[in-house]
Amino acid sequence: MICMLIFPLTLFASESAVKYVAITAIVEHPALDNVRKGVEDELKDNGYIAGENLKLHYQSAQGSSANAAQIAKQFVASKPDVIVGIGTPSSQALAATSKTIPIIFTAVTDPVIAKLTPSWGASKTNVTGVSDALSLETQIEIMLKIKPDIKTIGYVYSPGEINSTIVLKQLQDMLASKEIKIIAAPAQRTSDIPTAAKSLKGKVDIIYTTTDNNVVSAYESLVKVANESKLPLIASDPASAQRGAIAALGMSYYDLGRQAGKIVIRILRGEKPGDIPPQVGNVTQLVINTKAAQKQGVILSDEILNMAAEIIEK
Template sequence: MRHIKNRVLSSVMLAVCALIVPFTASAVEQEMKYVAITAIVEHPALDNVKKGVEDELKDNGYIVGENLKLQYQSAQGSSANAAQIAKQFVASKPDVIVGIATPSSQALAATTKTIPIVFTAVTDPVVAKLTPSWDASKTNVTGVSDALALETQIDVMMKIKPNLKTIGYVYSPGEVNSTIVLKQLQEILTPKGIKVIAAPAQRTSDIPTAARSLKGKVDLIYTTTDNNVVSAYESLVKVANESKIPLVASDPDSAGRGAIAALGMSYYNLGRQAGKIVIRILNGENPGDIPPQVGNVTQLVINTKAAERQGVVLSDEILNMAAEVVEK
């Protein structure tokens, strides 16, 4: 009788185990990961970064609602909002937080020293005090920079305006990325006999006034990925068209919005690159063991209609250099 009871008990235990094992495996497969994304403002370049991160996650099996919780907030151009979003995200304890652009990334880094942070669309993470160097930080921060070689930017400007003597630079003095580029431009161009005239615009509403201050003083206006400037780019284009000042940008999306030429990062691919780092962290890697990277896809976009409006005849040489030619 005891043997029969033992056999029955064993059969029951085996049946229970058979039920538990598949359930456990299924639970592991469907383990929910939580990724939070924040950007300082919404404009085409930063929107493309966000899309790149999301697509990289999706293409690697992270599906929203199945095994991924994804949250996004824009700071609408406000550093105070960026700080508040950082606090909210940290309190909700995501597995990884993605900071798009310098102010949002700085707010995150100031709020947590433990939750992994992946920055992107940041020109110099060292100057921005996000990482101590370009080596693995041994902290909770890593990411992808959108730093560009300025020599190639200057080469494009010279092809747009061969007798270039003065460059206007519209920028936000509160953006670290923009002040870094201004200093670098001055260091490179001054020995070449080319003057850089800075036109600060603290707010987006100041951009038209800053641009008009350059009329009659510069041969060309150059813009970087300054978030204030890019978010109100059409107002800058309007002044460039009226004043017949050639406009050259470092954000490829700006060509479609009215710059004659834009040589810069593919911000969508920058997002995909950041997404790859996010996945490495979700798979167990420590962010402090992953050195910061630089975006690896650049492209030149030319706008022939913008050239006509701004009084420039484009050479065959620069047209042949373009990855894309638009007519808008």
């Protein structure tokens, strides 16, 4: 009789135990904030309620790799059930700090080149996640639809961010066959972005930006230069169109977070991260800003407008 009573009580305690999920981002800006919201909403919609059966802890590294390393150590010491790393530097810091606690990366372009996973297959390690890699061929098509006579593309980026250097190399390789040159303008710090952008004036037909966290976190300063110089600004982060890019074709970072959240839930329910292959975000969208187009001297065709999932007119 005693054993029969103890078993159901033990099972109930196990099912109702509080889970602990820690989340860290390399910096706070709209795209990464949307990733975090997506993760949290996915958890909530699946019954993991912060303050009830879920302990949720978040910290931003404020753009500092040193902070990211310190946060990783703090999180690992607190022994969460899962840690989510938003952005490559934060994910790398986590992977370097623990080989046992499940780590889910997201907003990382290439986890293999970033040395987070050995391949795109199941890693058999404690790391898996969701990439925000985009088809650069499609990005180039959008640029050409907005400005068909492109000969030179300016690329403002942070040389210390591996996602951005990967994309730069891929763009250089792809554009060579189209006889389009790319001029790179490095900006090591956010304060360097206006100078980097100004250096492109008179040299390029458009400026293209990726989801470089350094650039995105100070996007308004880049938009100001683009408007003043009449340089069309094209982005790969949909939120950047809200902030002044003419067009942005990219991941829905909220949906990217929801996708990562699904993996977190699988792990909380007993699966091992090493048995789950890394995924690529599966929701993209094109956002057009007609007001930005006017400011940057571009007339948008009906074709590109009809392709947009969202058009911003003010």
